[in-house]
Amino acid sequence: MREFASLRGDGWLPRRGAELCLALSLSPLFAWLRPTAFDEQTLFPRFACWALLLACWFMAMAAVEALLAERRFFQNLSVPVQRALQIMLAAVPMVVIGSALNNALTGWQVTVAGVVNLYWKTLILGPIATLLAEAVLPWIADVVRVQAQHPQRVPVALPVAPAPPPALSRLALRLPPEVRGRILCLEMEDHYVRVHTDRGSALVLMRLGDAISAAHPVPGRQVHRSWWVSDEAVAGFERTGRTGLMRLVNGARVPVSQRYLRVVEETFARGARA
Numbered sequence: 001m002r003e004f005a006s007l008r009g010d011g012w013l014p015r016r017g018a019e020l021c022l023a024l025s026l027s028p029l030f031a032w033l034r035p036t037a038f039d040e041q042t043l044f045p046r047f048a049c050w051a052l053l054l055a056c057w058f059m060a061m062a063a064v065e066a067l068l069a070e071r072r073f074f075q076n077l078s079v080p081v082q083r084a085l086q087i088m089l090a091a092v093p094m095v096v097i098g099s100a101l102n103n104a105l106t107g108w109q110v111t112v113a114g115v116v117n118l119y120w121k122t123l124i125l126g127p128i129a130t131l132l133a134e135a136v137l138p139w140i141a142d143v144v145r146v147q148a149q150h151p152q153r154v155p156v157a158l159p160v161a162p163a164p165p166p167a168l169s170r171l172a173l174r175l176p177p178e179v180r181g182r183i184l185c186l187e188m189e190d191h192y193v194r195v196h197t198d199r200g201s202a203l204v205l206m207r208l209g210d211a212i213s214a215a216h217p218v219p220g221r222q223v224h225r226s227w228w229v230s231d232e233a234v235a236g237f238e239r240t241g242r243t244g245l246m247r248l249v250n251g252a253r254v255p256v257s258q259r260y261l262r263v264v265e266e267t268f269a270r271g272a273r274a
Contacts (some may be wrong), residue, residue: 014148019062023054024135049101056097057126058133060090065191069205072176079190087130091122098122104200171195171214183218184233184250186211188226196252223264237268 028047064086068074074082095118099110102118172180172195179200187194192203193211204211212228214219220230229246236247237256244256244264256264 019058019133021054022059024051026054026129026132028051051127053094053098053101054129057090057094057129060093061086061126061130064090065205069192069203075203083190087123087127091119091126094122094126095119169215169218171204171211174198176212180215182230182232183220184217184230184248185252185254186215186228196250198250221260221264221267223254223260225257227254229254231267234268237264239265 028050068082068086068089072084077085095115098114098118103110163175169183170179172183175195175197179195179197179202181197181199184198186208187196188208189203192205193208194201194203195211206214208222208226208228212222215228215230218230219232220228222228224244229248233248233250234246235249238245238247239261242261244254244261246254246264246268248254256274
């Protein structure tokens with residue numbers, strides 16, 4: 001199923017198209033497992049039902065992610081809690097769709113107990129479909145989390161300049177007004193990019209590569225699969241074996257992977273500010 005990796009378009013339509021193709025590919029697996037009542041139907045109706053349900057699940061997850069992305073309370077949650085909340089909310093419309101489908105195919109009558117049972121099944125089957133999608137679709141899981149190596153969170157940036165730059169980048173314009181300012185670094189968090197500025201930080205729903213392009217003309221460089229750092233924000237550099245650590249002007253510490261170590265060391269090791 002790795003051929004879906006070629007459908008990495010930046011737009012909404014290519015992504016949804018890739019998820020639809022994935023739903024069609026996964027439907028035989030779910031039809032074979034037969035976890036629901038309508039799975040007593042013949043083979044072709046089972047395939048069609050599961051293709052529809054999986055496509056609706058991916059659409060529901062995309063809609064919930066877009067709905068919550070800019071919510072302040074959601075941005076303050078940890079990534080596992082964000083994921084759990086997305087799944088719980090996406091399961092609600094799926095219960096309506098699943099109930100209608102069950103009724104049409106088997107004559108199933110809606111009851112409180114039946115709806116609760118269907119909701120719990122959705123909470124089990126939905127994340128399974130999502131995990132399979134993360135293994136195939138590159139924009140869902142193209143980043144290795146940094147927290148395993150550096151469990152401490154980057155502190156909220158303290159103001160280091162009295163005013164924002166006169167011209168803001170496209171990325172800065174997507175931030176809440178109270179945190180718009182000089183971009184210090186970008187940090188991947190699952191589907192989102194946390195933009196750290198000299199006024200604070202905020203989450204933006206986009207890929208790291210897209211965020212780096214939108215940060216232009218701020219000079220900087222990618223130093224880790226999950227991190228991009230502005231050159232002006234670097235206060236120091238330390239090498240530890242085959243990896244490194246950058247110290248930023250706001251007190252944050254950013255890991256440098258082996259892939260970028262030599263260039264970063266040559267650029268900042270001798271010329272770093274105290």
